[in-house]
Amino acid sequence: MRSTSPKTAGGTEADGREAVVTPPSGPSGGRVDGPPENVARRSRLREPRWAALGFIAPLLAYLAIFYAYPLYRNVDLSLHDYTPRAFVMGNPEFLGLANYVDVVTSDAFGLALRNTALFTFVSIAAQYAVGLALAVFFHNNFRLSGLLRGMFLIPWLLPWIVSASTWSWMMNSENGIVNSVLESFGIGQINWLTSPDWALTSVIIANIWLGIPFNLVILYAGLQNIPKDLYEAAALDGASVWQQFWRVTFPLLRPVSAVTLLLGLIYTLKVVDVIWIMTTGGPGNSSTTLAIWSYREAFGTGQPEFSPAATVGNLLIVIALVFGFVHLYLQRRQERT
Template sequence: MTTTKLPGSPALRRRQKGAAGSAAPFTPERLKTRRRMRLRGGLVAWGFIAPVAIYLLVFYAYPLYRNIDLSLRHYTLRSFIDGTADFVGLDNYVKVIRDSTFLPALTNTAVFTFVSIGFQFAIGLALAIFFFRKFPLASTLRALFLVPWLLPLLVSASTWAWMLNSDSGIVNATLQLVGVPQINWLTSPQWSMVSVLIANIWIGIPFNLVILYSGLQNIPTEIYEAAALDGASGWQKFWRITFPLLRPVSAITLLLGLVYTLKVFDIIWIMTRGGPANASTTFAIWSYQLGFGSGSPQLSPAAAVGNLLILVAFAFGLIYIRTQRRAANS
């Protein structure tokens, strides 16, 4: 016959007392130890974050602040040195927008940016798919396509300026052999933008090729094998498998290409200097011309143009983040 232990029985009280005695008492010393451990962990975390935070503050946040301050004041060379410029608010932005160069520069920036990244992405994707198919010397040829990306932009732009020279360029010499009349690539308002577009597209193709080729390598081959068993053609495989699965890589490739192309300066400046008659002037070129290209530097309007360029890049960055969030939640 078993006996039932009531809640107030001596056996239950002894068991509860033993359980309570096994737990360590919550003393002030224990509390101090926990606080020291938390403080040490926080210091270690800040130790890892501090170099990046300092780098961002020194090389990004402070220059951006100075550029914004420069655009909100009326700076001259003298006031820039002694720091006595008057605060004028948004007057520099109004002056820039009302300037006759604003609309041509805005149009040229949009054309140069979107045409460049469109051709760079399309050609880079086609080359990535081509080199993804294994064939002899594929690695060697793919490495040769990286040469434009590895060359200094000064060298690339100078080479294209020589090739497109109206009188002694190899491009016009080749066209004349097939009966095409001479084209003034760098000095004609109709062709100057085309010339800098050709050079920039040629330089940007290797970047798209490398990123998209890496994305193709992450697509499981089993999907293509299953599609082949179902009788899918090569075009169907591209539209139903390759292109959809490359969307995350394509998005970051287009965003990086957009941000890079918006601020392209050296290629255009070396080849055409923004001319003739502002035919190839972009915001980056115009900002430089205002700040350093004229006899009397207009530092504050130049900073305003640069900030407009930053706002455009920031807007596209926000669009990219919002698109990625929607894709993750869907």
């Protein structure tokens, strides 16, 4: 039998060999990581991480289901030839970028892009200008200002289908109220919805009216955050009302204005219901935008062309992303300065 040698205080055996010290083991024979207080501390650090994951999991699931997956399906539709039969059977032919080439080289693409640019930029410019003027007007509190401000929100609260139908009736060539008012001033009849020269103008007017309340609400909220002391100091320095607007109101409202214009741009790019109800993109393609073109290809002809519709929709997404990145770049540049 092997005899054991006594160990010295330095951790070596009496015969000079180094003693082998084995770490303590747990009840089941496993290795213990350290003192119990260290294990408890690490478990307490893990708890906030699991809690954070639990809170963010619903948001991640929402983004995956309603944003990531639809975007993936839209890209998949644009890269294949999804006929109604292929959409049901699930065996579409892979085309690559052929759909994008067909859309960009189409005769309708140039006109649709031009109409989209005019419809979007004229709408958001007019909505912002009128909304800012109304916000400044209501910023000066007076009697019935709250009631009038609430009445301006009515177009925003109504469903856009109802508002578009109302504008379609008002701009009717035969018995519309707009032509009746114009005739009382000696102006002849205008075919707002049936003339290629006026169709796009008519839907722009309706869209401007619908978007003014949104700009009014956001810009009015921004004006509430501007200290009144700045206006009093400017008035003491002899600044007129117009100078106070350009030197105080407009510069301090710039961040809110940037967000308002960006949201207005995104909302206007995807407007379908107003144009479709009023003109269906016609006559011809005179009021067809990229959003209307996409909707018409998918649902408007009775013979769905899902792949071209998805292709045009993806182009709209790219345009919106470009302006979004430009906004972020300008915002970061302004923060650095």
